[in-house]
Amino acid sequence: MTGQRRRGRARPPRQAEPRRPVRDEARNAAFDLLRAVRERDAYANLLLPRMLRERGLTGRDAALATELGYGTLRGLLTYDRIIAACSDRAPERLDPPLLDALRLGVHQLLATRIPPHAAVSATVALVRRRVGEGPSRYANAVLRRVAHRSLEEWLPIVAPAAEEDLVGHLAVTHSHPRWIVTALLDALGGDRAEAEALLAADNERPLVTLVARPGRATVDELVAAGAERARRSPYAAYLPEGDPAAIPAVAEGRAGVQDEASQLVALxxxxxxxxxxxxxxxxxxxxPGGKAGLLDAVAAQRGARLLASDVQPHRAALVRQAVRDAAVVVADGTAPAWREAAFDRVMLDAPCTGLGALRRRPEARWRRGPESLPELTALQRRLLEAAADAVRPGGVVAYVTCSPHLAETVVVVEDVAGRRGDLETLDAREYLPEADGLGDGPYARFWPHRHGTDAMFLALLRRTAS
Structure with missing residues (x-):
């Protein structure tokens, strides 16, 4: 009709399309790291840098992925106890991807500054995208219960009382297996306060330490590239942030990444x-070549020559990348091809449990059990015998482990030296004037909580004329 507006049929309201969860690259990288460690027994410190490069994660995203991945791996035992208290199923009965995501969420809630609502929502979104809708609702319920208390409030609930079970208390409170807690207590003479300080230090993020290989790079060069001069080693610098490989001296092999204690025991x-x-x-x-790289540089300055050997071809290949003048061979150190008494100085950085590097290798504490010790200590004895045979009378052997375990350190050295009768134990502390707190001697021990380094053991043995 004229003058009137024609009314059409009312349109139905537009249905909102379901929103796809946004992919959070930092959390996805951390989640994939946890999955790879569990499923493929991957080494986190080797895998994560490659993942970050491949996914283009830098700056804050890379830092977040690193903190979430490494922090969660360190805290597994504690977090599983808390998850068990907030769930109607034991952690081992949960679908593994769901459990790893829950662990990631618990770490964000209890050990970071991420706001609780953001930690819960981001983890639930991750579970929805990577695991499923049903598991995401379960994750939401568990994490909301976790968020009711702080870590300090949860620990008395999930950990045994120290008065009833000191080892169990320390294990849950600091997320270490019981056997490692016992070993560290023994190595520290049963000192509970020191053991607690060491366990806490194991859960801290370590400094990235660089080494300027003498005659090839200088600490001043590393400082000019953004590093800070180190406290002890004359060749060390700390890198506060960034990728070490972006520093020209590191990219060119004139410098490298090496813990300060590792540098000092080689020196x-x-x-x-x-x-x-x-x-x-x-x-x-x-x-993989850290000590060989430094020894090679010092030897070249003195007119000496280093022979570097490893039984594994892929590890020998890494050594070749770290040295310039040394000869590198693939050989079994327990059955060497070289003549006896052929060398003036011998370095033996023996394969070990790696209990001294738990800060840098966060999943290592879960990788081995005490059942690995007999095989390792037998190998350490055979290698030390071979090292003692390889050095000439008047020469010196360094026996090094990145472990403070008494069975891998004092017991091995004293057993081999006691049986041979041609090895004199020197006071290793005399050759490390840069460091104090190394113990009562004659061995030198570095500790994370005392020195800010890996826990490393050094024995120096001179071969005498037999």
Whole structure:
């Protein structure tokens, strides 16, 4: 009709399309890291840097992925106890991807500054996208219960009382297996306060430490590239942030990444006076090459030559990347091809449980059990025997482990030296003037809570004329 507006049929209201959860690359990287460690027994410290590069994660995203991945791996035991208290199913009965996501969420809630609502919502979104809708509702319920208390409030609930079970209390409170807590307590003479400080230090993020290989790079060069001069090693610098490989000296192999204690125990070997010639040096189990790189540089300055050996071809390949003048061979150190008494200095960085590097290798505490010790300590004895055979009378052997476990350190050295009768134990502390708190001697021990380094053991042995 004229003058009237024609009414059409009312349109139905537009249905909102379901929103797809946004992919959170940092959390997805951390989640994939947890899955790879569980499913493929991957090494987090090797896998994560590659993942970050491949996914283009830098800056804050890379830092978040690193904190979430490494922090969650360190805290597994504690977090599982808390999840068990907030769930109607034991953690081991949960679908593994769901459990890993829950662990990631618990770490965000209890050990980071991420607001609780953001930690819960981001984790639930991750579970919805990567695991499923039903599991996401379960995750939401569990994490909301977790968020009711702080970590300090949860620990008395999930950990045994120290008065009733000290080892169990420390294990849950600091997320270490019981056998490792016992070993560390023994290594520290039963001192509970020191053990607690060490366990806490194991859960802290370590400094990235660089080494300027002498004659090839300088600490001043590393400082100019953004590093800070280190406290002890004359060749060390700390990198507060960024990718070490972006520093030209590191990219060119003139510098590298190496813990400060690792640098110092290698330098201690070079400082012991030897009678007679000092031209032939040996690194008996050199992979992956940190100590070999430093020894090679020092040897070159003195007119000496290093032979670096490893039984694994892929580890020997890594050594070749770290050295410039050394000869590198693939050989079994327990049945070497070289002559006996052929070397003036011998480095033996023996394969071990790695209990001293738990800060850098966060999943290592869950990888081995005490059942691995007999095989390892037997190998350590055979290698130390071979090192003692390889050094000439008047020469010196450094026996090093990145573990403070008494069975891998004092017991091995005293057993081999006691049976042979041609090894004199030197006071290793005399050759490490940069550091105090190394123990009562004659061995030197570095500790995370005392020195800010890996826990490392050093024995220096001079071969005497038999």
């Amino acid at each position: 201690a070997l070079t400082r012991v006076p030897v009678t007679g010639p000092d031209a032939r040096w040996l690194d008996l189990a050199a992979g």
